Amino acid sequence: MAAVLVNGAGDGLVLDRVTVNYGGVRALDAVSLEIRPATVVGLIGPNGAGKTTLINAVTGILRPASGTISLGKTRLDRLSQHRVARAGVARTYQNIRLFGTLSVADNVRAGAYRRRGTLADDAVRELLTRATVQVADLRGQAGTLPYGEQRRLEIARALASDPKVLLLDEPAAGMNPRETGGLRALIRDVARSGTGVLLVEHDMSLVAAVCDHVVVLNFGETIARGTPTQVARDPGVIEAYLGTNAAADMR
Amino acid sequence: MLEFLAHHSKLIDQIGINALLALSLSISLRAGSLALAQAAFMGIAAYVSSIGAVRLGWNLPLAGLAGALAAALVAALLALPIGRLRGVFLAIATIGFGEIARIIEINWPITGGAEGFSGIPNDANTLWIYGTLALAGAALALFGRTKLALAVAATREDENAARGVGIDVAAVRMGTLVAGAVLAGFAGTLYAHANFFITPGDFGFSRMEQVLVMCVIGGVTSSLGAVVGAVLMTALPELVRFLQDYREVSSGAILLGIILFAPSGIAGLWRRFS
Numbered sequence: 001m002a003a004v005l006v007n008g009a010g011d012g013l014v015l016d017r018v019t020v021n022y023g024g025v026r027a028l029d030a031v032s033l034e035i036r037p038a039t040v041v042g043l044i045g046p047n048g049a050g051k052t053t054l055i056n057a058v059t060g061i062l063r064p065a066s067g068t069i070s071l072g073k074t075r076l077d078r079l080s081q082h083r084v085a086r087a088g089v090a091r092t093y094q095n096i097r098l099f100g101t102l103s104v105a106d107n108v109r110a111g112a113y114r115r116r117g118t119l120a121d122d123a124v125r126e127l128l129t130r131a132t133v134q135v136a137d138l139r140g141q142a143g144t145l146p147y148g149e150q151r152r153l154e155i156a157r158a159l160a161s162d163p164k165v166l167l168l169d170e171p172a173a174g175m176n177p178r179e180t181g182g183l184r185a186l187i188r189d190v191a192r193s194g195t196g197v198l199l200v201e202h203d204m205s206l207v208a209a210v211c212d213h214v215v216v217l218n219f220g221e222t223i224a225r226g227t228p229t230q231v232a233r234d235p236g237v238i239e240a241y242l243g244t245n246a247a248a249d250m251r
Numbered sequence: 252m253l254e255f256l257a258h259h260s261k262l263i264d265q266i267g268i269n270a271l272l273a274l275s276l277s278i279s280l281r282a283g284s285l286a287l288a289q290a291a292f293m294g295i296a297a298y299v300s301s302i303g304a305v306r307l308g309w310n311l312p313l314a315g316l317a318g319a320l321a322a323a324l325v326a327a328l329l330a331l332p333i334g335r336l337r338g339v340f341l342a343i344a345t346i347g348f349g350e351i352a353r354i355i356e357i358n359w360p361i362t363g364g365a366e367g368f369s370g371i372p373n374d375a376n377t378l379w380i381y382g383t384l385a386l387a388g389a390a391l392a393l394f395g396r397t398k399l400a401l402a403v404a405a406t407r408e409d410e411n412a413a414r415g416v417g418i419d420v421a422a423v424r425m426g427t428l429v430a431g432a433v434l435a436g437f438a439g440t441l442y443a444h445a446n447f448f449i450t451p452g453d454f455g456f457s458r459m460e461q462v463l464v465m466c467v468i469g470g471v472t473s474s475l476g477a478v479v480g481a482v483l484m485t486a487l488p489e490l491v492r493f494l495q496d497y498r499e500v501s502s503g504a505i506l507l508g509i510i511l512f513a514p515s516g517i518a519g520l521w522r523r524f525s
Binding site: 059060061080081082083085086090091093097098099100101102106109110111113114117118157161 | 398401402404405408409411412413414415416417418419420
């Protein structure tokens with residue numbers, strides 16, 4: 001990790017030995033990772049591994065007990081939530097959290113809150129198109145959209161802030177294969193534009209298709225890291241997902 | 252027409268003042284805060300402006316500004332301890348604050364105590380009242396187009412998601428409380444200066460409850476709705492005088508009906524049928 005930090009020259013999001021406790025439970029145990037600009041890092045692990053906890057620690061909802069989180073030269077781990085967002089970290093949520101009774105356009109505009117001025121309708125449309133949101137009426141209530149459109153609108157809202165880092169918490173949950181295909185193209189497009197992406201996801205084919213690097217968590221500890229192919233072959237990972245017996249059967 | 256206006260000038264003034272109060276509460280409600288301190292802010296400004304006018308000879312504009320400033324300062328201080336409270340807990344804490352303000356007004360000799368404070372110059376005429384209301388309405392309409400208005404609405408919808416896009420939720424809540432206190436303060440000054448005489452009871456829980464009913468009837472997040480609610484709830488009791496003994500009953504029944512059948516108030520009904 002140290003070598004990565006030196007070479008990275010500090011443009012990206014860096015977590016250095018971050019530990020988070022929930023009361024007596026250690027939810028994250030000295031987890032380190034780096035998301036450089038224009039790369040996609042996958043974060044996988046069984047339920048309860050600490051994936052969402054990590055996103056919440058980065059975005060300032062949870063405060064790490066130890067370790068540091070920084071974006072470029074900015075230390076994030078002591079900032080309040082809205083300041084982390086203003087520093088350039090955008091996210092989506094595992095359970096969709098749109099501004100339900102506001103219009104589709106206002107949701108996107110709210111996403112651009114940290115930027116100067118307000119977005120014109122054209123800019124809003126452009127972001128919606130980019131996130132493949134299909135809505136005819138910009139003035140319609142966000143909460144009345146179909147589930148898949150709401151998920152993509154959340155991504156459009158996150159992109160509206162022109163983030164340096166985008167944290168996606170299970171974006172493919174509940175999407176059909178065609179929609180997941182669109183999501184794959186979108187994530188690649190976001191990374192190509194220079195944004196670093198952290199992808200928390202259970203859909204392994206999506207992770208394998210878009211991630212440059214994958215970190216595997218189990219019970220708050222890093223149990224593997226590497227390219228998607230390396231990680232998929234790791235016996236420790238297979239064991240964490242399937243249990244010791246099943247892992248033995250597969251060998 | 253003129254005869255009607257002259258005959259009902261007291262009622263017309265009362266409608267304007269109540270509309271200002273309803274507008275002031277609607278600002279907090281728009282950020283999703285059930286902060287019920289409007290009557291207290293109104294009382295603070297009423298006493299500051301009246302005492303200033305009687306003891307120090309302030310004219311109405313000066314008294315109005317001083318009253319609004321006092322209410323705003325108290326609101327900013329109040330925002331600190333109640334900053335983390337939400338929903339019904341916030342409502343209870345702010346109602347408690349209102350009671351504290353009322354009891355101070357009763358016991359502080361300078362206010363004239365429970366007997367009331369009298370001799371206030373009667374210089375808040377209909378023009379002042381409706382001029383202030385028009386300015387407040389225009390300011391809110393202009394504000395509605397700004398980015399801050401979006402931050403207020405986003406805070407109401409989902410505080411965490413609002414923080415997640417960079418909105419300082421604590422500042423939004425404090426800002427709406429203070430802005431509401433300024434409007435309630437103007438209403439308090441106008442009320443005092445239209446009535447010669449004020450008592451702490453004028454600014455108690457029943458006033459707060461009336462204002463809340465106006466906002467709920469009008470539609471909690473709509474400025475125009477708040478004004479319509481204020482007009483209805485102030486004028487209706489006068490128009491159906493024969494029901495006077497049942498005033499509280501009828502206003503309770505109207506509130507219940509609105510909450511059950513039109514939770515977005517008159518503004519919501521208007522949107523649905525237009």
